[in-house]
Amino acid sequence: MLIYYKMKLLVIGYSVVDKIESMGKAEVKPGGIFYTVLGLNSLKEDKDFITLITAFDKNNHHLFADIYNDCEVIHYYCVDNLPAVNLKIYENAEREEVYENINDPLKVEINNYSNFDGILINMITGFDITLESLYKIRESFSGPIYVDVHTMTRGLTNSMKREFRQIENFSEWAKCIDILQANHLEAKMLCNEKSELDIAKKVLEYGVRIFIITKEQYGARIYFKQKNEIASIFKPALRVDVKNKVGCGDIFGSAFFYIYVKDKNIVEALDIAIQAAGLAASYNSIEEYKNLRYDVFARYH
Numbered sequence: 001m002l003i004y005y006k007m008k009l010l011v012i013g014y015s016v017v018d019k020i021e022s023m024g025k026a027e028v029k030p031g032g033i034f035y036t037v038l039g040l041n042s043l044k045e046d047k048d049f050i051t052l053i054t055a056f057d058k059n060n061h062h063l064f065a066d067i068y069n070d071c072e073v074i075h076y077y078c079v080d081n082l083p084a085v086n087l088k089i090y091e092n093a094e095r096e097e098v099y100e101n102i103n104d105p106l107k108v109e110i111n112n113y114s115n116f117d118g119i120l121i122n123m124i125t126g127f128d129i130t131l132e133s134l135y136k137i138r139e140s141f142s143g144p145i146y147v148d149v150h151t152m153t154r155g156l157t158n159s160m161k162r163e164f165r166q167i168e169n170f171s172e173w174a175k176c177i178d179i180l181q182a183n184h185l186e187a188k189m190l191c192n193e194k195s196e197l198d199i200a201k202k203v204l205e206y207g208v209r210i211f212i213i214t215k216e217q218y219g220a221r222i223y224f225k226q227k228n229e230i231a232s233i234f235k236p237a238l239r240v241d242v243k244n245k246v247g248c249g250d251i252f253g254s255a256f257f258y259i260y261v262k263d264k265n266i267v268e269a270l271d272i273a274i275q276a277a278g279l280a281a282s283y284n285s286i287e288e289y290k291n292l293r294y295d296v297f298a299r300y301h
Contacts, residue, residue: 007262008049008115011036011071012108012129013122015054015064017082020246022089030063031085032124035247039254039276041070042292051075051116053106057082067286079103083125089245094185097154097162099125108133113141118261122250126151126162131173138176146179146257148250153182153189164189174206179260181212181253196221201230210266212256214249214277217242222270235270238278238299245281252277255296275299
């Protein structure tokens with residue numbers, strides 16, 4: 001029997017084990033591409049089809065299984081140890097990241113990329129895929145490729161600490177990207193420009209069509225070209241009682257990606273992404289994400 005799918009989406013990125021220290025508490029949680037998948041699974045409609053490329057290890061597979069099993073197809077690559085990231089979350093400063101494991105880039109082996117409506121790549125570790133893999137995807141796929149630059153903006157010290165540094169050859173990566181997401185600090189690592197507007201101009205000049213800069217509790221701004229001029233839209237953050245600071249940017253990205261691929265409406269995608277990220281910050285547990293679609297659209301409409 002032929003099954004009709006509304007949208008077919010491909011998601012690529014590493015799973016990581018988050019060891020979080022925040023507000024005097026220490027927790028071990030699933031992280032990395034987990035939150036991207038959680039956001040898509042929470043927002044998608046019936047008969048949307050998600051293919052996931054990630055990695056797992058035997059000791060930590062249980063942390064991810066319940067959420068990942070909602071994907072229609074999963075390409076797992078077994079590793080001895082998943083990347084583990086020690087996160088120190090501060091109230092009014094950028095978080096610190098120290099890694100315990102870094103693995104080889106994921107193997108991206110899809111026969112026909114044209115089957116997909118959109119591809120989301122989250123550079124969780126910064127080494128999730130190679131530039132050569134991205135070239136191959138772009139050569140075979142004309143639809144929207146969404147990349148969250150994430151930890152690609154951080155180098156790796158001998159002590160496994162991730163510290164900001166400019167991305168080497170970023171212009172080559174950008175040629176293959178339609179929609180790029182970075183936070184306000186990551187954006188400064190994309191080129192030599194200093195002001196946000198000049199950075200945006202350069203990124204769009206490289207070939208990116210939509211450039212999103214997230215600004216945590218302040219909201220997000222998107223840049224794009226309109227009749228050969230640089231246009232931008234800013235949306236303030238949702239006002240919530242913040243209970244969580246992990247994964248909110250990934251939820252933002254999954255929401256923007258999903259709505260944009262579905263409707264090609266930048267304003268609607270930004271509005272819903274802001275709603276989703278704000279709600280994620282207000283959730284106390286993974287269980288609450290079951291309500292994300294209802295909560296987002298109840299507020300949006």
